[in-house]
Amino acid sequence: MSGVILSRASLIPLDNFLGAxxxxxxxxxxxxxxTCLQVYLYFTKHxxxxxxxxxxxxxxxLALDTLHLAFVSHSFYFATVTNFGDYVxxxxxxxxxxxxxxxAVLLATCVQLFYAFRIYTLSNKSLxxxxxxxxxxxxxxALAIATVHKTFQVKYFSLASEDLPYFAASLxxxxxxxxxxxxxxxxxLLRRKTGFHKTRNAINLLVTYSLRSGAITMMCAICHLATFVALPSTLIYAPFFFVLVxxxxxxxxxxLNSRDHVREQLFSIAHAMITIPSSYTGDSSKLPADAETVMTGAEKGTGKVSGSVFSTTGEEGPGPHPSML
Known part of the structure; x- marks a missing residue:
């Protein structure tokens, strides 16, 4: 009897299945x-x-993320505890x-649609x-739903290669x-760059966030696709998929939680309106470098400022609107 169990066990590489x-x-x-920490910080501070x-x-x-982890945990418990020793x-x-x-794909779709709305806002409502x-x-x-339906019919890991076209297309x-x-x-974002130092810094920060988040998820998805194509009959690809979610x-x-930092960089000077005394007449080159001076037509030709009000960007500058952050 023990020989039968050992022979069955030898057919299933546990490192590639239960280990992964x-x-x-x-x-x-x-x-x-x-994720839970980020959600806590969002609701308490941002x-x-x-x-x-x-x-x-x-x-x-958060609910979808929790549900996904619950399903993954249940599947592992089902395989290792409920059916302990049942190699079939x-x-x-x-x-x-x-x-x-x-x-997992429903969660990713929700996030991607939200980004689509942000792009709609950034592009002046271009569709x-x-x-x-x-x-x-x-x-x-749609492909994910079709894949789930197909895998319910197959079920066996050894036949997972039959689902390869669905997985490859979806990923x-x-x-x-x-x-x-x-x-x-x-x-x-780069189109909204201005000549102001603070605005450039804020735009560069937003660009960095966008590239970083996109690059990380893309690399994880590529690793998932590569491991599934190379080893479809194992679960080596599973860690990449679980983390991708x-x-x-x-x-x-x-x-979301970085917006306050970006706003601080973007509007620290924009919200500061400085009134120059009417008695002041001086060289505009001595004004702060980040200031956009409001001058009369005559003053623009002389480089002199007299009794003016200046701000960094005005009320409708070319930088990102606060609603975009």
Whole structure:
């Protein structure tokens, strides 16, 4: 009897299955803890001026993130505790491991659609890129649902290669959507650069956030795709997928929680209106470098300032509008 058990066990490389499964669960749980911290910081320090819709959206993402981790945890418990020693069952994907894929893609779709709305705002309400992002996001969601339906029919890990076209198409669309989002964000932000030092710093900071969040999620998605294509009959790819879900939530929350810092850089001078005494007549070159001087037509030709009010950007400068942050 023991020989039969050993022979069955030898057919299933536990390192490639339970080992990878466990590593993915542990790492994604750590990232989930960071997500909870980011949500706590958002509601305690950064949400005062946000509309109810945005706060509700954050709660929705946290709920989906929690549900995804619950499904992953249940699937591992089902394989290692409920069916302990059953090597036939170990070769079958639990229902919760299949459903978590749909939850993960639904979460990613929500984040991508939110970025599409931000691009719509940044582009002065141009619909071209937001619609393209929306089409890619919903196509990814549709493929994920089709993949889950297909895997429920197959179930066995050894036959996972049959789902390769679905997985490859879904991940390729996801990467394309992330690249489009990051490129559009960078393009429209750079277009709003001004000659003011503070504004340039704020724009550069926003560009850095966009590139960093897009690059991290894209690299994780590429690693997931590469490992699944190379080893489709194992779970080596699972840690990358579990972490990828957390990265979408974390990148979104990190941008929300960084807005105050960006606003401080962008508007520290813009909100400071300085009135020059009417008795003052001096060289405009001695004014602060970040100041945009309001002068009369005659004064513009002389470089002199007399009884003027100046500000950094005015009320409708070319930099990002506060609602975009």
């Amino acid at each position: 499964w466990l590593i993915g669960l542990i790492v994604s749980s750590v990232f989930f803890g960071v 949400s005062a001026r946000d509309p109810v819709f945005l706060k509700t959206f954050v709660v929705l993402l 069952e170990l070769g079958t994907a639990p229902w919760s491991l299949l459903v978590q894929m749909a939850v 071209v890129l937001p619609v393209m992002i929306g089409v890619l996001a919903f196509a990814d969601l 390729s669309i996801k990467v394309a959507c992330d690249v489009l989002i990051a490129s559009a964000m960078v393009y429209y 957390r990265l979408y939530t974390l990148s979104f929350l990190s941008i």
